[in-house]
Amino acid sequence: MDYDVLILGGGIFGCAIAYELSKYSLNIAVIEKEYDIATDIEIINSTIVFDGTIAKNDIMSTLEQRGNVLIKELAEKFNLSYQPKDMLYLAYCDKEAQKLQKTYEDAVDRGIENIELINSKKVAEVEPNLKKEVINGILSRNTGIIEPYDLALALAEVAFDNGVNFRFNEKVLSIETIAKGSIITTTKNKFKCKMVINTIPQKNYDIEDNLIDEEYKAVRRKINYFLMENEGDKKLSNIMLSISENNQISVAVPNPNSTVGAIIHDDIISMREAKDIIKKQVKGIRNNYISAYYSDTYYSDTIIINDSYVDKGYIKISGKNYSEVTMTPAIAKIISETIRENIKCTLKKDYTDKRRDIFKFRDLSNEERQELIDVDKKYGNIVCYCNKVSEGEIVDAIRRPLGARTVEGVKRRTGAMQGSCKGATCLHKIVNILARELNRDVLEIVKDTKDSNIIVGRMKEFDGI
Ligand SMILES: Cc1cc2nc3c(=O)[nH]c(=O)nc-3n(C[C@H](O)[C@H](O)[C@H](O)COP(=O)(O)OP(=O)(O)OC[C@H]3O[C@@H](n4cnc5c(N)ncnc54)[C@H](O)[C@@H]3O)c2cc1C
Incomplete structure (x- = not known):
């Protein structure tokens, strides 16, 4: 065997799994087609660390809740730029308020602590820079923002320092299962390995078509992003999120010098439309001061860890989700446990859980x-x-x-x-x-x-x- 474990794809999933497995006596490689890790990660550097409140089902909520705790631990350990920021889920009309009440009750049933259903007066106290009056809101004290690339890089660097081989500029072409493991063919090599963890999003890298998450075929909505300057004293203190009656989601995330706005809509909308939606809700957004604007696909699939072929040495992670960064450390722990149940290995004696210093x-x-x-x-x-x-x-x-x-x-x-x-x-x-x-x-x-x-x-x- 060339490797015990081959991780296909060096996105944030691949890096986090490599980090978790690098603690054990395993010979591991990550195969990534680009020159760098996590090239898909968001270019606007303010990923929200969610808390499971609005997750579409209980499994996603649990992964978010676990990931939320783990990200804070990792941020502390590797000196990452995590900023705690409370989140306000807001309702602007009676129908939205009814939905919000249900979201709150579900969140309590999911065991989420540190959340509170608050009236419009309390919302205005907590966030004085709101423009439009709300009916009510949920205040979560669990959330924050993190630089997702820094998180992925920290995990990858520690994995690398503990012996994981990162193979860049090498594209996976096919996966073939053999009696005891798999053969992975890439643009440069052919490798034999005991276990494959496939994090590549596209379907054609599955060993069987029926493993494909049906939701891949779902109609994709668009996320319209923009970076705006705030007037000096009118910076938001909290992350804000509202879901309108027609299912349009508005998000505003405070950064040190700007606000990241995002409108999730059925289609791409113009910069002016996006700005007007946020301007109606938030004070102090300067009129002609958008420094970046782009649209992307919005994903809210259920993330599936498919281990039904684990006896053949194959695990596939499928689905894309808006809170993948949050869930990633929890998913990496689950994968690590599954691998350890299937390959004999021990904790490395010389494992170093430390990232080399960076001076900013x-x-x-x-x-x-x-x-x-x-x-x-x-x-x-x-x-x-x-x-x-x-x-x-x-x-x-x-x-x-x-x-x-x-x-x-x-x-x-x-x-x-x-x-x-x-x-x-x-x-x-x-x-x-x-x-x-x-x-x-x-x-x-x-x-x-x-x-x-x-x-x-x-x-x-x-x-x-
Ligand atoms: C618009 C948007 C907003 C988001 N906001 C948030 C947020 O606020 N909070 C949050 O928690 N998460 C958020 N996310 C989620 C998160 O940023 C990304 O979804 C996540 O980074 C994707 O990571 P990944 O490892 O699953 O996938 P990818 O990064 O897609 O990893 C797959 C890797 O496989 C590689 N690859 C592909 N094909 C091959 C091949 N044939 N051979 C070798 N390598 C290959 C790719 O180059 C890539 O590096 C957001 C996502 C989107 C799209």
């Missing part, structure tokens, strides 16, 4: 910055002025375990190019640092995927320079 120049005091610069002068050279990201951080992002190989990889790891200029002043510097550190020509540096080169050629007249 912008979060340090001047004394700490000076100490860092004394050790490495690159920390004194600011590359991204908007977000105060230094050359030292970019070099570290490239050199550390599972280091960045692409511009997007540097952006996600360091926050460079995510400020108001969107990389206009630092993109070329980052391309040059990547080329220098990876010992490549600048022409070879890509944005994210193969063939997404940033610089496509030299101008003839400058060839000699």
Whole structure:
């Protein structure tokens, strides 16, 4: 056997499962078709850590509740940027209020603690920046926001440091079950392994078609995202969510300098429509100050961990859900238990549950910055002025375990190019640092995927320079 366990797909599921299994005496690899982990994860860096209140069924709710607790533990352990933020589920008319009452009763039955059904007066006290009067609301003190990529990367880095092999730029082509395990064929290799954990979302990587979650065929709604600036003193204190009579979901998530708005609708809506919906609900949204707007597919499938072929060494996770990040640590624990019931293994004696330090120049005091610069002068050279990201951080992002190989990889790891200029002043510097550190020509540096080169050629007249 080449491996005990092969994890197909290096998304957040793949990374979390690799982390859980790296604690045991197993030979593990993750196969990912892109140059980096978790490339599918949301580009707006403010994933909500849900609490199970609005989950569509009890199983999803339990996974959210368990994941919610585990994410807080992981954030503490790996120094991740988790911010506790209360969540207000709001009703603006009598019908919505009736629905909300039912949601509250269901949440209590699901054993969710720290939630309260509150009247409009209390809602206004808790969130003074609401514009429209509500009938009532549920206040949850369980929720928060986390940077999902940072979570995935922390888990992957610790898994890597504990011996998991991450195979990037390698696409799974087929899965074949044999007497004792599986043969996985990729664009580069053929591997034999005892167990396969398939996290690849598409159906054609299943060993049997009947494993496919029926909900894959469901009509997909659209999520319309935008990032808006708030007026100085009118920042939201809570995450807000309301579901209208016609099932349109509005979400507003406070970030340090902005509000992330999201409208889940049957279709894509215009930027103006989306903004108007949120503007009616929240005070202080500046009129022409949307810095990002995009639409994506909204998923609310039931996540299915299908282990009906576990005796053949195959587990498939299917379905996509808006709270996948929240559920992921709980799902990884379930998978880890199943694997341990099926393959003999023991806890590693030399396992290290620690992530190597990361220094974020912008979060340090001047004394700490000076100490860092004394050790490495690159920390004194600011590359991204908007977000105060230094050359030292970019070099570290490239050199550390599972280091960045692409511009997007540097952006996600360091926050460079995510400020108001969107990389206009630092993109070329980052391309040059990547080329220098990876010992490549600048022409070879890509944005994210193969063939997404940033610089496509030299101008003839400058060839000699
Ligand atoms: C609009 C939106 C908003 C969301 N908001 C939230 C939120 O607020 N809170 C929350 O908890 N969650 C949220 N989520 C969920 C979450 O961000 C994503 O769904 C999650 O990151 C997906 O992770 P994954 O590991 O399942 O899937 P993916 O990231 O899709 O992982 C699959 C991996 O497999 C790789 N792959 C595919 N094909 C192959 C192949 N043939 N060979 C090798 N590798 C392959 C892909 O490159 C990918 O890396 C949101 C999702 C969406 C879409």
